[in-house]
Amino acid sequence: MKKTVLAMMVLALGFAAGNATAQESPWQVRVRADYLKPANKSDAVGGIGASDRLQVNDKTIPEVDISYFFTPNWAAELVLTYPQKQDVTLDGQKIGTFKHLPPTLTLQYHFLPDALFSPYVGAGVNYTRISSVDLLNGAGRLDNSSWGLALQAGVDYKLDKNWSLNLDVKKVQIRSDVYAGGEQISRVKIDPWLIGVGVGYRF
Incomplete structure (x- = not known):
């Protein structure tokens, strides 16, 4: 009887240890390709003429995301990439x-963290560092940085206990004043949509 009880306790402890091992990693890493689509809203240049004449180009950018799950439902995600170069046009030039x-x-x-299709929503903050500005043959400049809100929605499709496919959509506030000759001549609201697809790994 004692041996049976002892064997059951060992099996129970083994099962608990297995569950702890399965649940002890809260980390997930994703790699995505994002299509960046700016809103391209801007004030009239120098207060003259129509608005929205300043434009920033669309492009596809790489993205690496690191998530930490506090609980099965709640997670924090840090979205990273390398500095992205963008073209600026005025009236198409x-x-x-x-x-x-x-x-x-x-x-x-x-x-639905345990479901095959696991949808999520998110909200947070974006910090954009602006650098290597070359506008109007050096006569123009932008603000060095921008703080803004970020909204997010997406879904994971589980391939197995570790791997998943991901579809993600974000709306991010990125804004800057535009200067020429030391004077502010406009303000731009890039405010891009980021539509991403990728793959994730849960450790």
């Missing part, structure tokens, strides 16, 4: 380039 590094941190809620 290229007037220069700049680079931006836009790390974003969101808090997510995962509705």
Whole structure:
């Protein structure tokens, strides 16, 4: 009888240890390809003429995301990439380039964390560092940085206990004043949509 009880206790402890091992890793890493589509809203240049004449190009960018799950439903995600170069046009004519590094941190809620399809929503903050500005042959400049809100929605499709496919959509606030000759001549709201597909690994 004692041996039977002891054997059952060992099996129970082994099962508990197996569950702890399966649940003890809260980390997930995703790699995505994001299509960046700016809203391209801007004030009239120099207060003259129509608005929205300044434009930033669309492009596809790589993205690496690191998530930490506090609970099965709640997670924080840090969105990273390398500095991205963008073209700037005025009335369709290229007037220069700049680079931006836009790390974003969101808090997510995962509705069905154990389901095959696991949808989530998130909200957080974006910080964009603007650098290597070359506008109007050096006469123009942008703000060095931008803080803004970020909203997110997506879904994971589980391939197995570790791997998943991901579809993700974010709306991010990125804004800057535009200067020429030391004077502010406009304000741009890039405010891009980021539509991403990728693959994730849960450790």
